[in-house]
Amino acid sequence: MSPRQGRNNVEASLHNEYLQAMGIRQWVLRDRVPAVKGSAQRPEEVATGPGIPVPQADEYDVASLDWPALEARVSACERCALHATRNRTVFGSGDRSADWLIIGEAPGADEDRQGEPFVGRAGKLLTAMLQAVGYQRDQVYITNILKCRPPHNRDPLSDEVACCRTYLERQIELVNPKLILAVGRIAAHNLLGTDTAIGRLRGSVHHFGTDRIPLVVTYHPAYLLRSPLEKRKAWEDLQLARQAASGG
């Protein structure tokens, strides 16, 4: 077997595992050899917009906090109105020096109760998606744009995002990942400073911040639970993410 065939077989078996893990039924013509998905398309370089609000006076030292101090600062945060309705802040979880940094939108009811990101139904699907590309949850770092739950899971308001921004920026700096996976429209829009439709942001490698960390956009698992046919596109996004993380 040539090295290329070997790679294709690994790709194919990962692909099958992914489809299985995500509950996608595969249709194969009886007299056909299953098609092997080739490696993901070459990343297209896309310039990112600024989208970074100027920090308020009390935020400047956040950029110098270490992990314990940052976590303590977040758990005591009262910068926006969400502190009044939250049960717990949801700081982030996983490997603090991971290659992959996963950024979602905001805690939901389960996360607000448990203090951990992506632990509800959508979180279980995210975990399965990550496993399908070879990562356990504790091998990546997972956090959100907002650290507190918006009431009734409404979209984050721009002032709430601005209040949380320095915390997220410091987390990104501390993790220093090889790749950021922006999960869902809210994460993609806020990280890239754009309101372009998520369908158009997918399929390209963007870059975040002055360090130009590769950033790939994918659908939110809550959306995938409602639209299972889109899981195939999420698989392509994860392939692109793998390629971008390895400098491809």
Ligand code: URA
């Ligand atoms: N949805 C998100 O975007 N983040 C979570 O932590 C949970 C659900």
